[in-house]
Amino acid sequence: MENTVNVYLFGKKYTVPDNLTIMRAMEYAGYQLVRGCGCRNGFCGACATIYRIKGDRTLRACLACQTKVENDMYVATLPFFPLVKQVYDIEKIKPTEQIMMQLYPEIYACVGCNACTKSCTQSLNVMQYIAYAQRGEFDKCAEESFDCVMCGVCSSRCPAGISHPQVAMLARRLNGKYIAPETEHLKVRVDEIKNGDFTELISSLMGKPIDELKELYNHREIEK
Numbered sequence: 001m002e003n004t005v006n007v008y009l010f011g012k013k014y015t016v017p018d019n020l021t022i023m024r025a026m027e028y029a030g031y032q033l034v035r036g037c038g039c040r041n042g043f044c045g046a047c048a049t050i051y052r053i054k055g056d057r058t059l060r061a062c063l064a065c066q067t068k069v070e071n072d073m074y075v076a077t078l079p080f081f082p083l084v085k086q087v088y089d090i091e092k093i094k095p096t097e098q099i100m101m102q103l104y105p106e107i108y109a110c111v112g113c114n115a116c117t118k119s120c121t122q123s124l125n126v127m128q129y130i131a132y133a134q135r136g137e138f139d140k141c142a143e144e145s146f147d148c149v150m151c152g153v154c155s156s157r158c159p160a161g162i163s164h165p166q167v168a169m170l171a172r173r174l175n176g177k178y179i180a181p182e183t184e185h186l187k188v189r190v191d192e193i194k195n196g197d198f199t200e201l202i203s204s205l206m207g208k209p210i211d212e213l214k215e216l217y218n219h220r221e222i223e224k
Contacts, residue, residue, distance in 0.1 A: 003018045004018060005018045005073070006072055007022075007025055007070075007072075007075060008072075008074040016028050016069060018069060021067060021069070022047075022049055022051075022065075022067050022069055022073075023037060023047055023064040026064070039065075042149070045150045045151030045152070047063050048064075048079070049062050049063065050075075050078060050153070051074055053072055053073055054072035054073075061153040061157075063121045063149075078156060081152035081153070090177055095136070095138050095174040095179055097136030099170075100133050100134065100136070100170075103170065104133075104162070104163065104166070106161050107134055107160075108134060109160040109162075110127070110131075110134070110160050112127065113159060114127050115154075116158055116162070117154075118157075119154055119156075120153065122148065124148060125144060126154045126164050129145040130164060130167060132171070133168070133171055138171040138174045138175045139180070141175075142168075142172040142175035145168035145171065146172070150165040
């Protein structure tokens with residue numbers, strides 16, 4: 001049998017191969033994952049997980065689909081964390097500093113503990129992008145938070161109750177709508193789609209079997 005490690009899933013001990021991710025180890029142990037698994041490739045943020053290693057008090061956060069098991073790892077998943085999601089019409093709001101005060105005033109209660117950054121599963125500088133949001137520097141906030149997968153671990157560790165991913169989402173929307181220069185070739189492509197230039201092609205693709213679609217995708221012509 002392969003080299004194995006002992007892991008504790010929800011308090012129960014299991015012996016699993018040491019080359020598995022946490023997610024695969026859970027399945028190896030007999031768990032059927034019907035939620036909290038998502039894309040399985042590190043993009044959706046659904047498999048947010050916290051763990052400790054025996055003898056080490058440090059509480060670590062990760063995505064279960066990306067992180068390999070370690071010996072004496074104690075694991076608990078966070079398949080959902082309730083974030084504050086304000087409702088707004090992007091057509092009616094503007095990229096002013098006041099908009100954050102109106103929609104997410106809790107960001108100004110940040111105590112600078114940096115727990116959000118330390119817990120980020122993507123190693124983002126979360127406290128920094130919240131500081132940009134506080135100052136109304138939405139372009140910088142958008143850039144700093146670009147790789148956020150909305151897993152919510154940062155918010156679960158925040159004593160001020162900040163919904164960091166939603167703040168970052170608002171900043172990226174404001175940046176894309178009002179601040180970033182318009183991408184000309186994207187505008188042209190959108191107009192082509194609206195005009196129906198690709199309707200026949202899309203209909204053709206919808207009728208193809210999965211294997212053929214994979215082949216087309218893997219050998220597609222990529223724009224330089």
